[in-house]
Amino acid sequence: SSSSGTNGKLDSNRCELLKLLLTCFSEAIYLPPSDTTSPNRWVAYFTSEENRHALPLFTSLLNTVLAYDPIGYGVPYYHAIVSDAREPLSEVAAQVLMVTLDSESNHVQTGSGPEADSRMQENLFCNYLGRIHREEDFHFILHGFTTLLNNPLVQTYLPNSCKKIRFHQELLILFWKMCDINKKFLYYVLKSSSVLELLVPILHHLNEARADPARTGLMHIGIFILLLLSGERNFGVRLNKPYQLKVPMDVPVFHGTHADLLILVFHKVITTGHQRLQPLYECLMTILVNVSPYLKSLSQVASSKLLHLTEAFSTPWFLFAGPTNHHLVFFLLEIFNNIIQYQFDGNNQLIYSIIRKRSVFHELANIPVDPQALTKSKRVQQEEGGTGLPDVGVPEVSTGEQTAVPSATTVGPQTAVTAPPEGAAPAPNPSDGAWQATREWVLGWKMKLPLQTILRLLQVLVPQVEKICIDKGLTDESEILKFLQHGTLVGLLPVPHPILIRKYQPNAGTTLWFRTYMWGVVYLRNVEPPIWYDTEIKLFEIQKV
Numbered sequence: 198s199s200s201s202g203t204n205g206k207l208d209s210n211r212c213e214l215l216k217l218l219l220t221c222f223s224e225a226i227y228l229p230p231s232d233t234t235s236p237n238r239w240v241a242y243f244t245s246e247e248n249r250h251a252l253p254l255f256t257s258l259l260n261t262v263l264a265y266d267p268i269g270y271g272v273p274y275y276h277a278i279v280s281d282a283r284e285p286l287s288e289v290a291a292q293v294l295m296v297t298l299d300s301e302s303n304h305v306q307t308g309s310g311p312e313a314d315s316r317m318q319e320n321l322f323c324n325y326l327g328r329i330h331r332e333e334d335f336h337f338i339l340h341g342f343t344t345l346l347n348n349p350l351v352q353t354y355l356p357n358s359c360k361k362i363r364f365h366q367e368l369l370i371l372f373w374k375m376c377d378i379n380k381k382f383l384y385y386v387l388k389s390s391s392v393l394e395l396l397v398p399i400l401h402h403l404n405e406a407r408a409d410p411a412r413t414g415l416m417h418i419g420i421f422i423l424l425l426l427s428g429e430r431n432f433g434v435r436l437n438k439p440y441q442l443k444v445p446m447d448v449p450v451f452h453g454t455h456a457d458l459l460i461l462v463f464h465k466v467i468t469t470g471h472q473r474l475q476p477l478y479e480c481l482m483t484i485l486v487n488v489s490p491y492l493k494s495l496s497q498v499a500s501s502k503l504l505h506l507t508e509a510f511s512t513p514w515f516l517f518a519g520p521t522n523h524h525l526v527f528f529l530l531e532i533f534n535n536i537i538q539y540q541f542d543g544n545n546q547l548i549y550s551i552i553r554k555r556s557v558f559h560e561l562a563n564i565p566v567d568p569q570a571l572t573k574s575k576r577v578q579q580e581e582g583g584t585g586l587p588d589v590g591v592p593e594v595s596t597g598e599q600t601a602v603p604s605a606t607t608v609g610p611q612t613a614v615t616a617p618p619e620g621a622a623p624a625p626n627p628s629d630g631a632w633q634a635t636r637e638w639v640l641g642w643k644m645k646l647p648l649q650t651i652l653r654l655l656q657v658l659v660p661q662v663e664k665i666c667i668d669k670g671l672t673d674e675s676e677i678l679k680f681l682q683h684g685t686l687v688g689l690l691p692v693p694h695p696i697l698i699r700k701y702q703p704n705a706g707t708t709l710w711f712r713t714y715m716w717g718v719v720y721l722r723n724v725e726p727p728i729w730y731d732t733e734i735k736l737f738e739i740q741k742v
Contacts, residue, residue: 208282215289218243219719220728222296226716226736230709244297244320251321261290262371263341267348267360284362291367292719297322298374299712327378335385342372343394350401350444365402366718369418370711376425377703387431390438393455397444399423400462404446407470414714416466420480421701427484428700433491453496456488460495464502468509479521482528483699486618489535490696494543500550503532508554511561517571517634523642526561527618531697534650537686538693545681548654549674552662555655562648566639649691657689713737 221239242248265287301323329335345368349361372395376383386392399419406412406419426432436456448461463481466474495503509515510525533551536544551558661684662677669676717737720729 205282208286212282212286212289215286215293216723216728219289219293219296219723222293223716223719223729225712226720226729226734227732229735230713230737240297240300241318244322245318246321248321252325255294255322255325258290258294259338262287262294262368263338263345265341265345267345267362268351281360284360288362288364288367288722291364291371292722294322295367295370295374295715296719298326298371298378299715301378323378326375329379330381332385335382338375338382339386339389339391342368343391346398347394350398364722365398366415366418367722369399369402369415369422370715370718373418373422373425373711376422383425384429387426387429387435390435392426392432392435393438396423396426396436396455396459397442400458401444401446404448404462404465407466407474410471410473413471413473414717416470416474416477417710418714420477420484421707423484424480425701427487428698430491430698433488436488436491437493449498451496451498453499454492454494456492457496457499459488460485460499460502464506467506479524479528482525482532486528486531486535487698489532490539492536492544493540495536495547497546497550500544500547503529503547504550504554504557507533508557511557511564513564513570513573516564517639520632524618527642527647530647530651531618534647534694535696537650537654538690539696541686542682545678548658548681549678551651552655552659555659558648558651558655561646562652564639564643566636566643568636571634571636571639653690654686657686658684 218239222237222243224237224239243254244251248254265283267281267284297320301320329338345362346365349363349365351359351361376386386395399422402415403419406415436459437454440453440455440458446462448458448465451457451461463485466481467478507526507529510522510529516523516526533547536547541548658681662680665677665680713736720734720737720739723729
């Protein structure tokens with residue numbers, strides 16, 4: 198069929214109709230999070246065989262979202278002169294699409310009274326999405342996502358001369374849905390070099406939102422997508438591509454790869470992010486563990502950030518402050534082991550950083566477990582005021598007028614990791630309910646710390662580096678790096694361990710979190726008119742500040 202072209206009045210009318218549909222679909226926000234069985238008859242009918250227009254509606258919504266071009270011919274300030282009715286239409290189309298894709302099947306009730314019959318009915322929108330398979334269709338979809346997600350990052354010589362879209366959260370949710378429903382699309386994304394064009398805007402949003410508690414949901418969805426992508430080898434391999442873009446991010450200047458950018462942003466999130474992000478630390482570490490066997494050459498800046506995290510996470514008071522804090526050290530050691538065992542040749546910067554910070558690993562191997570040390574650590578923890586990262590302050594931030602947050606019963610995406618690191622110990626469970634570290638608990642995981650590879654590396658290389666420095670009177674790091682670059686540890690290290698990839702595993706908690714976050718985004722993005730403002734919403738809480 199041929200396109201009818203664009204018409205501002207028609208686009209405005211379509212937008213109002215879609216908002217009306219969205220209002221009809223919104224019964225879920227008036228139900229408590231525990232109620233997951235109540236069907237929405239509007240959604241069920243709209244995506245069922247009874248709706249003869251289901252297929253053209255699905256394709257029209259998808260095309261409206263992904264074919265939208267906010268830049269057009271690139272005329273500076275054109276958006277300030279001519280109103281664009283296509284952007285609000287694309288935004289509400291994305292919202293309708295993600296709501297209709299929320300469930301792959303719907304409960305449908307026929308009849309009434311004692312003769313009522315309830316049955317499961319397939320969601321045709323999910324069916325159509327799952328059956329997309331042509332390369333050109335995948336290219337269109339991926340190109341649409343990368344174009345729109347990179348739009349806020351476009352740099353121009355004239356300030357504010359380029360239109361910037363604001364529905365990136367809807368796009369991220371929609372991308373997640375597509376990867377979840379159509380695995381062929383996920384594999385197409387992973388084998389395409391364009392996957393890095395998705396990575397950069399996601400890292401940009403993580404970096405921008407890290408200190409704002411009102412955007413915790415955006416942090417979750419971004420990390421969730423990266424966790425999904427990191428479960429496949431191709432993603433780790435693609436990260437070795439040099440990073441040459443000039444995207445404005447307040448990360449240290451570096452010359453390296455996309456893997457370096459990933460590490461620097463994650464370091465920023467952990468060290469300067471809001472305290473509510475602490476449950477996501479394990480997700481961040483899991484992503485780095487998954488890609489670490491494929492990272493060929495980390496920069497000096499990224500290497501130093503990994504060592505800084507190791508130093509911070511391995512302080513006794515932090516390790517003993519929480520029942521799962523030691524998991525982070527296990528993850529970091531696994532990252533180092535993967536790189537040493539599988540990518541030693543190109544990572545002389547990381548090896549040199551490990552040698553310089555060797556005291557961290559020796560102290561970790563000899564961490565005290567006597568009662569006096571545990572008592573001292575607890576006292577230091579109380580003086581520091583909590584269980585956060587050592588020597589890290591949280592900047593003050595201002596939030597918007599309203600924030601939609603999940604209810605207390607909602608489980609966050611951090612539950613998606615399949616298992617804790619190998620060797621992690623179960624936490625003691627004292628009868629009084631107040632958790633505290635015990636000697637037995639510390640010994641339980643200390644004996645399993647995977648330090649053998651690193652300590653062996655230090656045992657071999659430290660004397661060699663010291664000898665070179667003394668014999669040649671070296672004070673220049675470049676000579677040491679050159680020596681490490683041409684060195685080898687073949688036959689000197691323990692037998693390489695098998696590569697362990699932790700993949701995303703869906704569960705009821707994450708499904709509920711996604712539904713809550715999705716409707717929170719829809720609520721906050723529809724303020725003109727404020728469709729659901731001041732109504733009895735039960736799915737999430739509204740905080741007015």
